[in-house]
Structure formats: structure tokens, C-alpha cells
Amino acid sequence: MIRILVLLVLTLQLSHTAAQTDDERQIKAFYDLSLSEGKAYDWLNYLSNQIGGRLSGSVQAEQAVSYTKTQLDSLGLDKVWLQPVMVPKWVRGTPEFAYLESKPGYTSNVPICALGGSVATPPGGTKAQLIEVNSLEDLESLGREKIQGRIVFFNRPMDPKLLNTFQAYSGAVDQRSRGAAEAAKYGAVGVIVRSMNLRLDDYPHTGSTNYGDLPEKDRIPAAAISTNGAEFLSTTLKLDPNIQFFFKLNCKQLPDVQSYNVIGEIRGSTKPDEIMVVGGHLDSWDLGDGAHDDGAGCVQSMEVLRILKMSGYKPKRTIRVVLFMNEENGLRGGRKYASEADLNKEKHVFALESDAGGFTPRGFSFDSSESDFNTLSGWQSLLEPYQSAHFTRGGGGADIGPLKKPGMVLAGLRPDSQRYFAHHHAQNDTFEHVNKRELELGAAAMTSLIYLADKYELGTAQ
Amino acid sequence: MIRILVLLVLTLQLSHTAAQTDDERQIKAFYDLSLSEGKAYDWLNYLSNQIGGRLSGSVQAEQAVSYTKTQLDSLGLDKVWLQPVMVPKWVRGTPEFAYLESKPGYTSNVPICALGGSVATPPGGTKAQLIEVNSLEDLESLGREKIQGRIVFFNRPMDPKLLNTFQAYSGAVDQRSRGAAEAAKYGAVGVIVRSMNLRLDDYPHTGSTNYGDLPEKDRIPAAAISTNGAEFLSTTLKLDPNIQFFFKLNCKQLPDVQSYNVIGEIRGSTKPDEIMVVGGHLDSWDLGDGAHDDGAGCVQSMEVLRILKMSGYKPKRTIRVVLFMNEENGLRGGRKYASEADLNKEKHVFALESDAGGFTPRGFSFDSSESDFNTLSGWQSLLEPYQSAHFTRGGGGADIGPLKKPGMVLAGLRPDSQRYFAHHHAQNDTFEHVNKRELELGAAAMTSLIYLADKYELGTAQ
Numbered sequence: 001m002i003r004i005l006v007l008l009v010l011t012l013q014l015s016h017t018a019a020q021t022d023d024e025r026q027i028k029a030f031y032d033l034s035l036s037e038g039k040a041y042d043w044l045n046y047l048s049n050q051i052g053g054r055l056s057g058s059v060q061a062e063q064a065v066s067y068t069k070t071q072l073d074s075l076g077l078d079k080v081w082l083q084p085v086m087v088p089k090w091v092r093g094t095p096e097f098a099y100l101e102s103k104p105g106y107t108s109n110v111p112i113c114a115l116g117g118s119v120a121t122p123p124g125g126t127k128a129q130l131i132e133v134n135s136l137e138d139l140e141s142l143g144r145e146k147i148q149g150r151i152v153f154f155n156r157p158m159d160p161k162l163l164n165t166f167q168a169y170s171g172a173v174d175q176r177s178r179g180a181a182e183a184a185k186y187g188a189v190g191v192i193v194r195s196m197n198l199r200l201d202d203y204p205h206t207g208s209t210n211y212g213d214l215p216e217k218d219r220i221p222a223a224a225i226s227t228n229g230a231e232f233l234s235t236t237l238k239l240d241p242n243i244q245f246f247f248k249l250n251c252k253q254l255p256d257v258q259s260y261n262v263i264g265e266i267r268g269s270t271k272p273d274e275i276m277v278v279g280g281h282l283d284s285w286d287l288g289d290g291a292h293d294d295g296a297g298c299v300q301s302m303e304v305l306r307i308l309k310m311s312g313y314k315p316k317r318t319i320r321v322v323l324f325m326n327e328e329n330g331l332r333g334g335r336k337y338a339s340e341a342d343l344n345k346e347k348h349v350f351a352l353e354s355d356a357g358g359f360t361p362r363g364f365s366f367d368s369s370e371s372d373f374n375t376l377s378g379w380q381s382l383l384e385p386y387q388s389a390h391f392t393r394g395g396g397g398a399d400i401g402p403l404k405k406p407g408m409v410l411a412g413l414r415p416d417s418q419r420y421f422a423h424h425h426a427q428n429d430t431f432e433h434v435n436k437r438e439l440e441l442g443a444a445a446m447t448s449l450i451y452l453a454d455k456y457e458l459g460t461a462q
Numbered sequence: 463m464i465r466i467l468v469l470l471v472l473t474l475q476l477s478h479t480a481a482q483t484d485d486e487r488q489i490k491a492f493y494d495l496s497l498s499e500g501k502a503y504d505w506l507n508y509l510s511n512q513i514g515g516r517l518s519g520s521v522q523a524e525q526a527v528s529y530t531k532t533q534l535d536s537l538g539l540d541k542v543w544l545q546p547v548m549v550p551k552w553v554r555g556t557p558e559f560a561y562l563e564s565k566p567g568y569t570s571n572v573p574i575c576a577l578g579g580s581v582a583t584p585p586g587g588t589k590a591q592l593i594e595v596n597s598l599e600d601l602e603s604l605g606r607e608k609i610q611g612r613i614v615f616f617n618r619p620m621d622p623k624l625l626n627t628f629q630a631y632s633g634a635v636d637q638r639s640r641g642a643a644e645a646a647k648y649g650a651v652g653v654i655v656r657s658m659n660l661r662l663d664d665y666p667h668t669g670s671t672n673y674g675d676l677p678e679k680d681r682i683p684a685a686a687i688s689t690n691g692a693e694f695l696s697t698t699l700k701l702d703p704n705i706q707f708f709f710k711l712n713c714k715q716l717p718d719v720q721s722y723n724v725i726g727e728i729r730g731s732t733k734p735d736e737i738m739v740v741g742g743h744l745d746s747w748d749l750g751d752g753a754h755d756d757g758a759g760c761v762q763s764m765e766v767l768r769i770l771k772m773s774g775y776k777p778k779r780t781i782r783v784v785l786f787m788n789e790e791n792g793l794r795g796g797r798k799y800a801s802e803a804d805l806n807k808e809k810h811v812f813a814l815e816s817d818a819g820g821f822t823p824r825g826f827s828f829d830s831s832e833s834d835f836n837t838l839s840g841w842q843s844l845l846e847p848y849q850s851a852h853f854t855r856g857g858g859g860a861d862i863g864p865l866k867k868p869g870m871v872l873a874g875l876r877p878d879s880q881r882y883f884a885h886h887h888a889q890n891d892t893f894e895h896v897n898k899r900e901l902e903l904g905a906a907a908m909t910s911l912i913y914l915a916d917k918y919e920l921g922t923a924q
Contacts, residue, residue: 031623031625032623035622036623160497160899161493161494161497161498163493163848163849163903165899198899199898360822360878360880362849385625386625387824387852390849416822416878418897418899418903419897419899422897435880435881436661437622437627437880438880441625
């Protein structure tokens with residue numbers, strides 16, 4: 001019996017080693033292709049520098065749809081198409097303008113930008129005293145008496161002690177996403193929010209603010225101020241609490257317009273009905289060129305299919321790249337894709353999103369069953385040589401979220417997060433801040449994960 | 463017996479857990495201090511932007527000595543001093559100039575820079591036909607006949623498929639370090655070397671070239687060309703092998719001058735005679751401001767002692783920060799420090815260098831005994847929460863190399879290497895390419911390692 005067990009263990013180990021070796025070889029080939037014949041960086045150059053910021057409903061967003069569709073068409077995929085989706089169209093209008101006024105005529109300009117979705121100020125701007133707070137809870141303790149007629153200045157910084165900057169972001173972003181809605185309830189006339197940025201610099205960072213069910217007439221204008229500006233404001237307020245703040249926003253919400261998700265697929269050789277998605281979002285904010293958020297994720301996802309084709313690997317399942325429209329201010333693309341999948345009774349088994357910047361990949365986070373996570377953990381050693389083997393449980397990504405069903409696995413690429421919020425939603429989210437090799441390493445890690453999930457049939461459909 | 467064993471195991475596990483918890487707490491405190499009250503970035507700002515490139519023997523190198531000494535003086539260390547060392551003084555002179563000439567009057571400029579240590583061209587420059595090669599070995603197979611009177615163009619790129627870019631550098635840098643000496647033996651009149659850079663861009667990257675024992679009269683001028691320039695040269699040569707290349711270098715080797723290593727220490731509380739060094743090199747090349755190479759390593763090393771002081775931890779051993787002079791073109795500082803240590807019969811047990819850029823730390827490499835490496839591996843779990851737990855065997859750093867004796871442990875910080883060679887020795891090795899948090903994470907990882915090596919008395923002296 002012992003002898004049989006030993007033999008069995010040896011056999012298992014041998015077959016394991018053989019399988020490992022095939023996988024190791026295949027993954028090495030993906031990395032070699034990505035690092036020496038990659039196309040992601042060129043695509044990103046075009047998206048960033050020839051097209052630019054791609055806010056939903058903008059000319060640039062439509063150019064990006066057309067460009068990426070053309071590029072996918074050139075890859076020899078089995079099918080490439082556009083999936084129509086109606087998207088909100090919010091426009092920034094005339095550049096924003098703000099200053100502090102210590103006494104009439106004595107003013108200092110500060111760099112601000114409207115938060116996405118904000119209403120405009122009255123045409124002549126809004127001028128009022130400021131009240132500085134650190135949290136939404138502060139509003140309640142201050143009460144209407146102290147807030148009425150004022151501009152609320154939310155100034156809680158992201159926590160620098162948190163290693164994962166996305167945690168630091170989560171811990172501060174309620175000021176941006178709900179500050180205006182909450183402050184309006186206490187009679188505030190406007191909201192200024194410290195930018196979601198761990199650096200001290202002069203770039204204001206935009207991002208959505210959400211009024212919830214607040215009636216339109218009660219909505220108040222909301223803007224982000226750069227971190228340096230926030231420090232200046234706070235210091236000045238301590239010296240003179242009666243200082244006046246002026247700001248002017250010209251932004252507008254227009255009627256929804258037609259846009260598209262861009263989709264391409266390699267049809268599965270033996271299980272074409274099982275669909276695996278890899279994607280990012282094609283829209284971006286309008287201040288920078290959206291290179292990290294999320295041009296990087298889009299070109300990496302396109303690159304996954306290109307590398308699979310070049311490598312000669314024939315997936316069993318259907319591998320689909322989806323470039324989602326409107327993640328930033330509506331998630332309409334993600335919702336539309338999921339509802340169409342339902343309508344068409346498509347069986348999605350796995351989805352991977354890259355939407356955390358084009359930095360050196362450290363690993364992936366997974367939204368999966370315990371047992372699928374155990375399977376995934378068994379693959380870590382394959383990514384360890386590439387130092388991208390940090391696997392955690394967590395979300396996949398906003399756009400693929402609506403696809404989630406029991407049995408399905410969602411995954412998110414997790415790049416090094418230290419630099420991300422220095423660029424996120426700001427004027428300096430630009431191509432020159434993306435490193436070619438870091439971008440390519442992400443594409444290679446994603447290809448490797450898609451390959452393993454296909455080969456070992458991770459995830460099931462309901 | 464089983465019961466006793468179980469008890470023993472439980473006891474061991476408990477004491478292990480308690481010790482771990484103390485270490486975890488201490489390391490968390492180091493990270494918190496570094497990320498929220500760090501000084502490294504401010505120091506680096508001064509070194510880079512107020513002082514600038516710090517080539518040995520330059521005014522800036524002396525300013526850096528004076529500045530860092532003053533800063534160490536302010537930290538309340540037990541002793542701060544300058545250690546005199548004579549250093550070579552090589553100066554670049556008038557900016558370099560080069561062009562391709564397809565026929566008289568038809569020229570295209572290309573960006574070059576003299577390699578450190580190169581001799582000048584004749585005052586009127588050097589003009590000759592080019593011969594492109596990929597390796598030192600190519601020289602032998604071509605022979606004197608094909609090389610005599612020509613400029614040898616070394617154009618082997620760094621291998622993009624190697625994940626660790628330092629490996630790619632090692633695989634290509636012989637062209638720069640020995641190309642001129644070798645080509646001279648075959649009668650070449652000059653050498654142009656493709657920059658050690660994985661990116662395609664317009665920056666030439668300098669770095670030492672070494673003539674070995676070649677008599678002065680036989681030495682030929684050597685320059686680096688940007689990677690874009692190298693591609694252009696190579697393409698043009700294919701179209702017209704008879705093209706002429708002109709370049710003019712005005713650099714000079716002057717007599718050695720006085721400089722200093724900058725040293726500060728916290729005296730050990732119980733084992734003051736056991737010395738642990740943490741350091742980087744204060745000199746840099748002259749093209750950029752030396753922010754990554756190696757301003758980052760210097761300020762991180764200073765920060766280690768500052769964090770230890772702030773945290774209240776009292777090291778048993780003497781912890782010494784050493785800012786070495788002249789790593790780039792002589793290693794005189796490292797050699798001098800080691801020879802003085804010998805003369806003074808100092809017992810060095812551990813040395814850590816940071817000289818691979820101020821990027822997100824991934825771990826450390828160690829030059830140590832097998833058993834010390836096992837001890838070190840036991841500490842990896844303490845750095846895993848900070849994703850800096852990639853421990854490998856390998857070198858520590860050039861400056862601490864001369865200190866090495868049996869029993870001693872040398873360590874090197876290993877940051878993410880993807881971006882490093884885009885800046886290394888070039889005009890764009892500048893402060894704005896260093897991220898504050900990444901720099902601080904390195905300092906915190908280094909402090910943690912120094913703490914553990916002190917507390918658990920890693921390394922022995924002969």
C-alpha cells in the first residue's frame with residue numbers, strides 16, 4: 001500500500017511537473033511577445049496623444065470607439081462589433097475660476113475644477129464665506145446655522161499611512177462623491193473638495209459627484225481644489241475665518257447621446273459558448289488624456305487577444321475583449337453589456353478588468369468562490385518569476401461588476417498603486433507618465449491569467 | 463512524550479507569535495513615520511534642485527558633502543564626521559557635438575555625450591567612416607583591416623525580454639565599459655556606443671569607460687549616442703555604408719582632488735563595537751541631477767537613522783550612515799572607507815546599500831552565508847504586508863563591496879527596476895521622476911531590515 005501511494009505521489013508529481021513546464025513555457029512566450037513585440041504602447045500613444053481625454057459623449061470618445069474598432073479589425077479576430085449604449089453627456093464649459101478674497105480687491109487665485117456631474121454656479125459665480133470640515137459627519141454636528149449660506153470646504157486628506165493607495169482613496173472619496181448632496185441639505189451654497197491626491201501639487205482632480213435624489217433646484221455647485229490649494233485655503237482660513245471664496249463653474253448636463261462599447265472576440269475551439277471577458281473602459285475624464293485611467297487598461301486588454309493570436313494558442317472558450325464606455329460618470333457601458341448578455345443568454349464564466357493604471361503589475365484581486373480562489377492560488381507560482389503573484393480577494397472592476405453571477409470569477413489587475421492617485425482624474429494623467437515596460441508586463445500578466453483560466457476552465461456559468 | 467512535544471511546540475509558537483507581534487508593531491511604526499513624517503523627499507529636493515549633478519571633484523559634489531553633513535548634524539546623532547578621500551576629477555568641458563554626413567554639406571545632428579573618463583577628440587573633432595558591431599567579439603572577427611581608421615559603433619541593445627533590467631544592463635554594458643579599449647587595439651579612431659537604455663528616446667546616457675592599461679597615446683575618444691540616435695545611425699548605415707561620422711569631445715582628466723565620505727552614527731547601546739553600515743553614494747554623473755542615482759539612496763540612508771531616532775528604538779550595535787564619494791568613476795570612497803575600517807580595526811558585521819533608484823521597493827538581495835540567508839528568509843513574512851519581501855542572493859552594492867569579509871552580511875535594496883535605465887546616467891535622472899511615497903517606502907524597508915539585523919545580531923566580524 002505504501003509502495004502504491006509512493007508511486008501515485010511520484011506519478012502525480014511528474015504529471016504536475018510536466019504540466020507546469022508547459023505552462024511555464026507558454027507564459028514565458030507571452031511575456032517575450034509582450035516585451036519585445038508589444039503593440040499596447042503604440043495604441044496608447046495614439047489614444048492619448050492623437051485623441052486625448054475621452055469623456056462620454058465627447059468627440060474624442062467617438063474617435064476612440066472608431067480607432068479601437070479599426071485596430072481590433074486588423075487583428076484577425078473572429079468577430080469585432082460595436083454595442084450601442086446611450087450615455088450621459090456632461091460638459092465642463094469655460095475653464096473654472098476661483099479666488100480667495102481677504103478684503104475687496106485683495107484676491108489670490110486657486111486652482112480648481114468642477115466635479116463631474118456638478119451643476120454650474122450662477123452665471124456671475126458664487127461668493128461666500130467658507131466653512132472647513134473634515135467629514136460628512138461634521139456637517140451634522142455643525143448644523144444648518146453654521147453652514148447656511150456658506151461654501152463647505154471638505155479637507156480630509158487621503159491617509160498616507162495606508163500602503164494600498166486605493167484604500168486611502170476609499171477612505172476619503174465620500175467627500176467628493178456625496179459632499180455636495182449632503183452639504184446642500186444644510187443650506188450650503190457650494191462645495192470645495194480637497195483633491196483625492198496623496199501628493200502636494202497644483203493639479204485639481206475631478207471625479208463624479210452624485211446628488212442622489214436631491215431635487216434639481218436644490219443642487220449646489222461642487223469643485224475640487226488642488227492639494228496645495230487646499231493647504232493654502234486651510235492656513236488662510238485659520239488666519240482669517242471671514243475670508244470670502246469666489247468660484248465660477250460653467251458646466252452643464254446635456255441630454256444623453258448615442259455611444260458604444262467596442263467588442264472583439266476569438267471564438268472558442270471546443271467550448272465557444274463559455275465566454276471570458278477581458279477589458280477596460282474607453283471613456284476617461286476630460287482634464288488629462290486618460291493614459292492611466294483607463295487607456296492603459298484598454299490597450300492591455302486588446303493586447304491580450306493580440307498576444308494569444310500571435311502565440312498560436314487556441315483557446316477552448318470564447319475570449320472577448322470589451323472596451324466599456326462611460327465607466328467614469330454612469331457605468332452605462334458595463335450595465336448595457338451585462339443586460340445584453342442576459343438577453344442573449346450568454347454564459348459568462350470569467351471576466352478580468354484592468355482599471356488601476358498602467359504601472360508595474362503586482363498581482364490580481366479576485367471575486368470568486370473559496371474553491372476557485374484555491375485553484376487560482378495554485379497558479380501563483382507561475383507568476384512569481386514575473387513578480388506579479390500577489391493574489392488577494394477583492395473586487396474585479398466597476399465595468400465587469402454587473403456581469404457577476406454565482407459560479408463566475410471576476411478578476412482585477414493590481415498594479416503598484418503608489419503613483420496612481422498623483423495622476424488620477426487630473427491634467428497630468430498623460431501618456432508620458434506611462435512606462436512602456438510596465439504597461440507590457442501588465443498585458444503579459446493578464447494574458448497569462450486568461451490562458452490559465454481558459455486551459456483549466458476556471459469559473460462556471462449559471 | 464507526545465504531550466510534552468505538543469506543549470513545547472505550543473510554547474515555541476506562542477513565543478514566536480509574541481516576538482512577531484513586537485516586530486510587526488515596530489516595523490509598522492517605521493513605515494508610519496516614513497510615510498507621514500518623512501524627510502527623505504525634502505532632502506532629495508535640495509540635493510537635486512538646489513545642488514544638482516554631483517560628479518566627483520565638482521563644486522556640486524563639495525556642496526553635497528557640506529549639505530548632508532549639516533543635515534546629519536541636525537539629527538542628534540552621536541557622531542558626524544567627514545572622511546577625507548582623494549578623488550579623480552574628470553570634466554566634460556564644452557557640450558559634445560556630432561553629426562552624420564552623407565555628402566559634404568549634407569549633415570544630420572545626433573545627440574551624443576562623452577563617456578566618463580574618455581579622452582577628448584582632437585580639437586577639430588574626429589571624422590571617419592563608421593563600422594557597426596554588436597559585441598566586443600565582433601572586433602576580432604572583423605580584424606584590424608576593417609576597423610583601422612574607422613569609428614566603431616557598438617549597437618547591441620539591452621535585452622527587453624529580461625524581467626530584471628539590471629540583468630539586461632549587465633548583458634550590454636561591456637560595450638560601454640571596454641569598447642573603447644578594445645576597439646583601439648584594432649586601430650579604431652573613436653567609439654560610439656548605443657546608450658544603456660531600454661526606451662527609445664533622445665537622451666544619451668553616460669557612464670564610465672575604462673582604458674585598462676592602454677598607453678595614453680593609444681586611447682581613443684568614446685561617446686554614447688541616444689537609442690533613437692543609434693536606430694537612426696544603423697538605418698542610415700544600411701542605406702549608405704560610406705557615410706561619415708563626425709564628433710567632437712572636449713573632456714579632460716585633471717589631477718585628483720580632495721573630497722570626503724560623509725558619515726554619521728548612532729552608537730550601539732550594548733555592542734557599540736559591532737558596526738552596521740547603511741549608505742548610498744553622494745556623487746553622481748553630471749548630466750542630470752542624480753536624483754535616482756544615487757541621491758535617493760543617500761537620503762534613504764540618512765532617513766534610516768532619523769527614523770530609528772524618532773521611533774525611540776535603541777540599537778544594540780553602532781548604526782552608521784555612510785554617503786560614499788566617487789562610486790561612478792573610481793569607487794575611491796568605498797575603498798577608502800574599507801581601508802580605514804581595517805586600519806582602525808573596526809568590526810563591521812552588516813552593510814546595506816541603496817543604489818538602484820528610488821522606485822517602489824520589491825525586496826533585498828544578500829551576499830551572505832547560507833545560514834544567514836536562512837535567518838533572513840525567516841524575516842520575509844514581516845515585510846510581506848509591505849510587498850517588499852522579495853529576498854534573493856546577490857550583491858549588496860559597489861560601495862560596500864570592499865568591506866566584505868567572511869561572516870559579514872552585505873545587502874542591497876532592490877526597487878522595481880522597470881524605469882531605472884530610462885534615467886540612469888542621463889539628463890532625465892531628475893527629481894520629478896522620483897515619487898515621494900516610493901522613496902519613503904524604500905527608506906522604511908531599509909529601516910526595518912537594519913532593525914532586524916541589529917535586534918537579532920545578524921552577521922559576525924572576523
